Amino acid sequence: MEKTKSPELVRLGENIRELRAKVGLSQEDLALQAGLDRTYLGGAERGERNLTILSLLKICRPLNVSLSILLEGVGE
C-alpha cells in the first residue's frame, strides 16, 4: 500500500547520520550506547521509522545534542 516515506522522516534520518558521523561512531556503536538495536537505528537513518519522542531522546543523549538539533529542518 503506502510505500512513500515521508520527507520529514528522511530528513530526520539524514540528521542522525550526519551527527553520528561527526562523533565518529558506527551505527552499531551508537545503537549500543543508545540502548537500541543496530538494525533499528539503521532503519531510522534511512527514514523508514516513525520514531517516538522517547526513542529520539535515547538517540540524542550519546550524540550530545538536544532534540531541536536532532530535529533541525524537520517539518518546515
Next chain:
Amino acid sequence: MEKTKSPELVRLGENIRELRAKVGLSQEDLALQAGLDRTYLGGAERGERNLTILSLLKICRPLNVSLSILLEGVGE
C-alpha cells in the same frame, strides 16, 4: 499501580497545553485540526502518551509553532 509517567512526556504535555491555550482552541478543536483523536490529544497533554514525530508535526501546524518550540525544555 502507580503508572510512572516520564517527566519528558509530562513536560511536552504542558507545552502543548500552554500553546493551545495561547491560540484559544479547545482540545477537541485542536485534535480536529491536527487530525488526531480528542481523547488521544488529552492523554498527550497529561503526559500519558509517547507521541511519534509525525503526530508531533500534526500538532504543531495548527499551533503555528515549530517542533523545537513544542519540544522546548523536553529532555535536558
Next chain:
DNA sequence: TTGTGACTCCAAGTCCGTG
C-alpha cells in the same frame, strides 16, 4: 559495517461512552 524482510509484542492511535 550496513541494508533488508520477516517476525512478535505491545503501544500508538481511534471510537464509543461516562461524570
Next chain:
DNA sequence: CCACGGACTTGGAGTCACA
C-alpha cells in the same frame, strides 16, 4: 470543555538471519 475508561485496529518497538 475536559478526564477518564473499555474495546478495538494499526503500526511502532525491538530482534533475527542473511545479503
